[in-house]
Amino acid sequence: MSGPVLVFDLETVPDIEGGRRLHDFDGLSDAEVAEALFALRRIKTGSEFLAHPLHRVVSIGVLYQGGDQMKLSAFGRDTEDEAEVLRQFFDVIEKRTPTLVSWNGGGFDLPVLHYRALLHGVQAPRYWDQGDDDRSFRYNNYLNRFHWRHVDLMDVLAAYQARACAGLDMIASLLGFPGKLGMDGSQVWPAWRDGDRECIHDYVEHDVLNTYLVYLRFERMRGGLSSEMHGRREAQLRDYLATAGRPNLDAFLAAWDGASPVS
Template sequence: MVSPPPRLARLAEVHDLPIGTACTAHAAIRQLRHGLDRNGEGYYDLVVGDASARIPAKIWGDSRAYGELARSGLETGAVVKLMFSVGEYRDAIQLTVSRIRGVVEGDEWSSEAIWGRGWELIQDLRCKTLVFDIETVPGVVLDAEDTPESVRKAVARAAERSAGELDALEAQTKAMSLSPYFGKIVSLAVGEGELDEDEDEDDDGDEGEGREGAVTALVVPPPGREDEEYPPWIRPMSEADLLRCFWHLADAAELVVSYNGRGFDVPFLQARSLIHGVPARVDLLSSPYSLRPHLDLFRLLSPGRGGTASTSLDVICWSLGITSPKGEMDGSLVAPTYARGEIETIAEYNVGDVRATARVYRHLREHLLPFRNDW
């Protein structure tokens, strides 16, 4: 009797196996594409992954897996059981899948093993095109006894550089809020960028409660408000969980969209993740002028080396005839608003920026991106 192939507990273990080794494993389908070879035979290119690794895979048209996948209706995001052999393509590991099916009762797998810690907090928010924005506040108490003098001096120098017309306290607050080492994230708004305009509009003014694709704010409640109830579009959590949620959503998305995300949001998220020991699962900073997997609309719309003032989000919205997110609230008011405990106000402001960014993305999706060779 032939023994079944061994089951891998972690997909990353394939990197330690000899080419040709047969195995089984549970994984999620992260990418899936059907194609035809030069003879007209079908095949599937896919990327499968769990919390430990993402690995390219191939399903050839003459394999049992090809028919199984075609009949199953499995799509990107589905958790599956695979039988495969370890192969190689262009000096990189590639799995050749011989059998595939969706998970069934009795299979030994867990959501945490497939997606990682924190996925359960936002699994219903998964987006094809993830549009996001963050809001930050000071995170260091400078007069605390355990704050080194070198840190106080560093903040003072940063505040002096950014002072302008601000008073000393305002300059210090701004400097700390803009640094991931002196600041922290208190709100992360996320939403689906592929909605039509009428789907994006919210007729009852309730930030899209209960609607598919609604913008959601993940927030870190101010001290004393951790145990309060919030509306469904606001999800309270720790900063570490907020970071885990962001990387999960970015990892699951086909495209990530931001406005100046390469210049501020992603470096801030990445540094805060390092501080909290949270894996930064997706590379959103390499190839700075690439449109995928991270489309930074600011980079796309900035005129050459011009300054940021001429291409701020509210200016772009005004120019394109899109409703601007800017009202009485602006970035300089986030820290004092958080100090007053008004996290809902910050979340509304954050959500407004994501709605506006999504509308700009859709405008470019129709009138610019299809005509670029790199899209």
């Protein structure tokens, strides 16, 4: 494990304006458009989970770790402009070229980011480079499923077998980390619709923290971190949470301290 790391996770809601444009839903309220989109999807697939292009990004949780630097953010707390949220995320990649770490990022988060960046005209040349501008990206880039510039932990740990995939909450809890704290993805749209934005940003940060802790354990397993360095990285995170002075991070730290430790 070398160089900066950016752990990330998305929270999304139905793209109401896109749904109106595609299906001529003029005259329907936002809630009615969402329900119509869910119904159409249910008829087509048996599930209400919308197609990737119709997921509007409302929050991107990121944990940046590079040496002594650590910062946890939820892009979207300060703006509801989706294009700006996307730009903030891709700007970190442009400036820092971190290793991206996700849980199911290859299956969901990155395709959504691609479609939404395309919609808003958000540029991300560093992210899309496959060796044209930087030769080192020819053999290790963000887009190749089997490269290491993006580590989709769910995909890697399942040995790229869909039938072996597991949820983040299960794995985090199994390893003695907090897991989900009072909210899950199915509650994001109702919370957004009802104006409870902060709980969404808190929730995405908790998922990012769980993902980072699993990633540290993964790096120790594959030899990227010594046991000593693994302990130092966990201690760094504990110190960060303890001194941040934010209730949602205090809650995560308390849950972590209260969980059954697994060595």
